Amino acid sequence: MTKDATPSSHDPRDTLPDHLPALRAFAISLTRNPSTADDLVQDTIVKAWTRFDSYTQGTNLQAWLFTILRNTYFSSLRKHRREVADPDGIHAGGLFVKPDHDGKLAFNDFQHAFDQLSPEHREVLILVGASGYSVEEAADMIGVAAGTVKSRTSRARKRLAELMGLAEDEDALPAGDTASLAMMGQSGVQAA
Amino acid sequence: MARLVPSKMAAGKKNMYGEMANDTPKDKIKQQIEENLKRVYDDALNEPVPDRFLSLLEQLRKQDSKNGGGTTS
Numbered sequence: 001m002t003k004d005a006t007p008s009s010h011d012p013r014d015t016l017p018d019h020l021p022a023l024r025a026f027a028i029s030l031t032r033n034p035s036t037a038d039d040l041v042q043d044t045i046v047k048a049w050t051r052f053d054s055y056t057q058g059t060n061l062q063a064w065l066f067t068i069l070r071n072t073y074f075s076s077l078r079k080h081r082r083e084v085a086d087p088d089g090i091h092a093g094g095l096f097v098k099p100d101h102d103g104k105l106a107f108n109d110f111q112h113a114f115d116q117l118s119p120e121h122r123e124v125l126i127l128v129g130a131s132g133y134s135v136e137e138a139a140d141m142i143g144v145a146a147g148t149v150k151s152r153t154s155r156a157r158k159r160l161a162e163l164m165g166l167a168e169d170e171d172a173l174p175a176g177d178t179a180s181l182a183m184m185g186q187s188g189v190q191a192a
Numbered sequence: 193m194a195r196l197v198p199s200k201m202a203a204g205k206k207n208m209y210g211e212m213a214n215d216t217p218k219d220k221i222k223q224q225i226e227e228n229l230k231r232v233y234d235d236a237l238n239e240p241v242p243d244r245f246l247s248l249l250e251q252l253r254k255q256d257s258k259n260g261g262g263t264t265s
Contacts, residue, residue, distance in 0.1 A: 013253075020245050025236035038242060045245060049252045110228040129226055130233035157225055166221050 012061055013052060016045070019062050022131070026066055029126040030073055032115045044069040063133070067141045070123060077119060113163035121156035128153055 023044060027037035047068050048055075055064050114122065127138040128149065135153075139146040 016249055017241075017246060020241045021237050021239075024239065024241060025233050028236040028239075029233055038244075041245060042248060045248055046252070049249075049256075107228060107231060110225075111232065114228075114232060125225075125229050126233055130229040157222065160225055161221055 012055065012057060013049065015061065016048070016065075019065055022062055023065055023069060026126065026131065027069060027073075029130070030070065030119055030122055032122070040069060040073055043072050047072065060137075063137060063141055066127070066131075070141065074119070109164060113160055116163055117156060117159060120152065121159060124149055124153045125156050125160070 020041070023041050024037060027040045027044075028034060031037045031040060044065060048065055055061065114125075117125075123142065124138060127133045127141065128135055133141070135146050135149050139149045142149065144152075
């Protein structure tokens with residue numbers, strides 16, 4: 001009986017099941033469609049398995065898997081987008097959702113707005129915001145500069161706020177508004 | 193007015209995703225967005241993983257030991 005020098009328990013492929021929940025969570029967040037997400041996870045598993053020799057032992061396996069998943073998704077999206085005339089316009093001008101008077105966003109409303117973001121925007125928000133990667137790690141995974149991740153993240157957050165009918169950027173208010181409102185208020189009081 | 197609050201108040205925080213609540217509306221919105229994003233991700237994370245993925249991994253493992261699995265076993 002020939003036994004390998006490295007026991008099979010040290011095969012990082014054995015830890016793949018541990019990463020399935022995160023892979024699915026990333027896929028669902030990215031695609032917003034459970035069946036597309038599961039197909040994507042399946043493709044990712046097969047790809048990861050067949051190119052496992054390109055994984056560097058000791059590095060973050062989940063980040064490596066996430067990279068395969070997002071590359072798979074965006075390359076299929078690119079193919080698809082060539083056929084679709086206006087991929088980002090489909091949901092453009094969606095419903096504006098106002099927060100309740102207590103200012104809290106209903107989760108359903110948030111999800112609705114999140115669905116309308118571009119996949120690129122969902123990607124940065126989920127990687128950096130929700131799954132806890134650093135800007136630098138996300139930049140490596142996406143294959144762009146850290147500065148790009150930062151600016152994309154802030155644009156995505158702003159777009160999300162817009163979709164929810166919230167003005168995240170206070171500076172977006174016309175400069176004269178506060179003053180003229182105050183004046184109108186004053187004259188209103190006097191007139192009343 | 194809120195828009196006159198110096199933006200420096202929001203800067204200098206160690207966490208760019210503002211777990212430390214600030215009082216400006218902008219920070220509140222940001223914080224709520226982060227909370228909701230976390231929930232989108234965590235809800236999906238807590239879903240049970242379909243069996244098909246585990247059987248896929250088993251299948252891949254079997255395939256591997258068939259082709260060039262070498263002298264093991």
